[in-house]
Amino acid sequence: MTAAADWIARACLVWWCCCCCFFLPSCFAAPSSVSSAAGLDAQVHNVSNISTFLMDTASGILYLGACDAILAVDTNNIKKTMKNPKKIIWDVPEEKRSACVAKGKTKEDCRNYIRLLEFLSDGRIYVCGTYAFDPQCATVNVLDFSLEKAEDGGVKMETGKGKCPFEPSQHYTAVMADGVLYTAATSNFLGTLFDISRATGNEAERIRTHQSINWLSDPEFVSSAFIQESPDNPKGEDDKIYFFFTEVAKEYDLYTKVKVPRVARVCKGDVGGMKTLQKRWTTFLKAQLVCEDRVGGQRYSILTDVYTVEHRPGDPSSTHFYGIFTSQWEKEPLSAVCVYSLEDIKKVMDGPFKELKKNCENWINPEPVPSPRPGQCITSALKAEGFESSLKLPDKVLTFVRDHPLMENSVVAAPLLVRRGITYTKIAIAPPPVSQDGLSSAAVLLLGTDRGELHRVSVVGQNTTLLLETPVFSAQEPVNNILLHRDQALVGSPRTLVNIPAEGCALYPSCEVCARARRLGCVWRPKEGACAPELAETIQTESDDALRRCDSREGRCAPAEKELRVSEGLRILLPCVQISTRPCSWDYPEDRHTRQHHSDLEVTVSRDNVGRYACYCEDGGREQAPCRRAAYVLTLQDPSTSSVAALSGGRHIVAAYLLSLFVGVILGFLLCVLLRKGRSGAGRSSEKRRDFLPSSDTPQTPSSASLLSEGVPLTEKRNGTLNGHGAIYANCSGARMQEPVVNLAVELDAKEKTSPEEMAEQLEEEIASGLEEFPEVKVPRGAPLAQCEESSI
Incomplete structure (x- = not known):
């Protein structure tokens, strides 16, 4: 009898452990994550800090600059090629890294971070990296995807000072104009000197900014753009390069440092002055960008990204610059989007200059302005007067522009979009799904956030509508690149690349969202249950009318209670x-x-x-x-039913778990009866047994109160709802949901310390009560919350 009882005990123990292992994880596992994005995504193994994109539009090959590596990815099949991409390793020798660390830098910073990738006129790629705080540049042969070699067999390199920043985290921008590189970067190891320069080309024509705080005052460079003038423009205007940055303003006499956004302009044909401003820009002018909500009085003073778009291809005058701004004085995250036209910037650059009188430290309008006008590009009219190049300009003109680089007027715009609690990092502009007459100002903004999200915002004139918020990466991966190619958006983080549709009515999943995109040429088709481009025969309706046609549950102004x-x-x-x-x-x-x-x-x-x-x-x-x-x-x-209300899709799992628990209790009772009879017949003492339910087999599950207070922290919901319901949280003061239900882990821990005789008596009472109350059995504590799903609008 004793052997049989021992065998039954072991069998029951194995059965109980299997039940616990099978049911408990399924009941109390964390909710699965929602799919990040509808597209191809791939993470690059053994590669980090992807920061630079370069697209070959003809072949669809995307070149990526990372830490110690350059990658080539075929965008036609990203998921496959990212698993085993073409890779060039360009790292720093160990002795050079050691010397960098000896100067006080960290080992991670003393690596080669690729910050520049640009095509040369012959099809090769010009690449520059930080190279352990000693910037170096090289060229990549695209045909065999390799770095060009020197005679000694090593990488053929040239200095990258002025072309690439020294430190990986330093702000930097560069643009290639007709095969010549223009950069804005730091020019010394300490990061205290800044230059906007023509970094390549003819050695005699490599010029840079004048070293003066009136020209550049602790700038943080953001973006640059090459604007080509029409070849047949009547004035013979020169092509221009625009630089966008944030700097410390010197025109404000305040105790604290005030940061302001700027736009600076130089001319492509500028070769410096003859005596004054030798090897320096003679056309460098800058103006303040103002992004201000005049109604609320809120001004956004820090520029973080700029995207340049030509709304009418071939017409430079239609160029607009979309910028992301934040505020220097706000403690919480805040982002605004302002747009500036090229024509408005030109008007300010042609306006009055600002001057600082040395005796009273006040800015006033300078008088008189010499002729020809300082800072202007060489035009056909100036050439007719004998000023064929900047080398022929008089010293009084060059002295004036040296001392007066700042314009009096500012380029002012009201924000198209303001979002509190969100930090936008990158911006790109996609055209509307269907172009329509009279909607030339329509566009779709693609905005990346610091929490790995991509937001789509429609812009029609001055009206903006948030269409979709799509989680792309994890919250720890910010969006640091957005590149548009063939109706696709290539969105990058420091470790991941995602390819998702950039535009199209099919993106909008519901009638309501499709109706909000009505002015972009989208219409909801009830029979297909999809959003599609508008046909020519479609009846013209306004967005409000389209919203009213949607189902009442999706209607904009009639939500279900x-x-x-x-x-x-x-x-x-x-x-x-x-x-x-x-x-x-x-x-x-x-x-x-x-x-x-x-x-x-x-x-x-x-x-x-x-x-x-x-x-x-x-x-x-x-x-x-x-x-x-x-x-x-x-x-x-009644608080006792709150945990029951939290259950959503796992009721059948909980019911199966309860059934197995009930059967286990019955078997345990029978086992204890057999054990007690066996011990009484053999005359054995009733000592405590510790192998019946050891602590290692005790299901340790959190209570529902701890799930409410710890599993779901109180954070702001910024898009959608939680399963269409409000998110419930426990009180921060420590108040818990008072529930008269059984905590399974505590119950089993308590039973483990009791003798078999005491346990048998308790089990007899529990079984008797359980048989009577089984139809009304309550859900044990530790039941999972409903899975949280964010819905897009």
């Missing part, structure tokens, strides 16, 4: 999707335990603030009534 059963003391976050840049407001019972997070509302539940909550947004402007975007009803419930 959602009931949330909550417990007193919990904190909940009620989502409200904000589709425009205009503000949103809430109607709710008056109570002080509320706080608005941008468009969402945080509520600490009490008996006084339950009731109806509604969110209203000014989607159509101030001339239209606010639109109701969300509606909720908060009702108090």
Whole structure:
């Protein structure tokens, strides 16, 4: 009898362990992550810090600059080629790295970070890297994808000072203009000197900025653009290069350093002065960029990225610059998008100059301005007067432009888009899905964030609409590159490359989102259940009319009212999707335990603030009534049922787990009875046994209260909703959901310390009560929350 009992005990123990291993992970596992993006994505193994993109539009080959490596990827099959891409290793010798570390730099910084990739006129690629704080440049032969070699067999290199930054994290920009490289970078090891220079080409024509804080004052370079004038322009204007950066303003007499965004311009034909400004720019002019919300009085003073787009191909006058701004004074994340036309910048550059009088440290308008006008490019009219090049300009003109590089007027624009709580890192502009007459100003902004998201925003005139927010990478991977190629957006992070559609009506998954893209040429087709380009015979309708035609549940201003059963003391976050840049407001019972997070509302539940909550947004402007975007009803419930309400898709798993637990209890009871009979018949003592349910086999699962307070931290929801419901959180003060249900882990730990006789008596009582109450068995603590899914709008 004893042997049989021991055999049954071992069999039951194995069965119990199998049940725990099978059911518990499925019940309490973390929710699976949502697919990041609809497209091809690949992560490069053993490669880090991908920072530079260069696209060969003819072949579709994308060249990537990374740490100690240059990659070549076929964009026609990214996922396959990224697994085994063509790779050039260009690292730093160990002795040079050691010398760099000896100068006080870290081992990671003393590597070769590729910061420049540009095509030369003969088809080769000019590449520059930091090379352990000693910038070096080389050339890549595209045919065999290799670095050109020197006579000694090593890499053929030339100095990269002035062409590439010394430090990997330093701000930098460069652009190739007719085979000549123009750069804006630091020019010394300490990073205290800055230059905007013509870095390649004829040695006699390599010029740079004058070393003066009036020219460049601790700048952070952002972007550059080469603007070609029309060959048949009547004035004979020269081509120009524009540089965008943020610098410390010297025109403000304040105790603190004030940063301002700037645009600077130089002429491609500038070769410096004869005596004054030798080897220096004679056409360097700069102006302040103002991105300001005049109604709210908010000015955005730090420029982070600029994208240049020519809205009418072949017409330089249609060029616009889209910039991402943030504020120097705001503590929370804040991003704004402003757009500037090339014509507005030209007007400011042709306007009055700003001057600082040395005696009173005040800026005034200078008088008089010498002739010919300082800072202008050599035109046909100047050539007719005998000024064939900048070398022929008088010293008084060069002295004036040396002392007065800043313009009096600013280039002013109002923000197209303002987002609080979001930090945009990169911007690109895609044309609308279908071009229409009268919609030449329409465009789609692709905005990358520091949390690995890609936002699509439609722009029609001065009206902007947030269409989609797509998670592309993990929150730890910021978007640092966006490149458009053949209707695709190549989005990069320091380790990953993703290929997703850049435009097209098919991107918009619902009737409501498609209706908001109505002015971009998209229309919802109910029969196909898809968003498609508008046909010529389609009846012309406005966006508001298209929204009204959508299903009532998706209607913009008639959302379904959602009931949330909550417990007193919990904190909940009620989502409200904000589709425009205009503000949103809430109607709710008056109570002080509320706080608005941008468009969402945080509520600490009490008996006084339950009731109806509604969110209203000014989607159509101030001339239209606010639109109701969300509606909720908060009702108090018995706290004991809150964990049951949290279950979503795993009820069948929990039921199977409860059934196995019940069967295990019965078998355990029978086992204990057999063991007690065997011991009484053999006269053995009733000592405690520790091998019945050892601690290593005890299911250690968190309680539902800990899941609520720790598994879902209170963070701002910035897009969509959580399964269409409000997100429920525990009180930060330590208040837990009081539930009279059994904690399985604690229960089993307690039973482990009891004797078999005591356990048998407890099991008899539990089985008797369980047989009576089994139809009403409650869900054990530790049941998982509903999976959180972010929905795009």
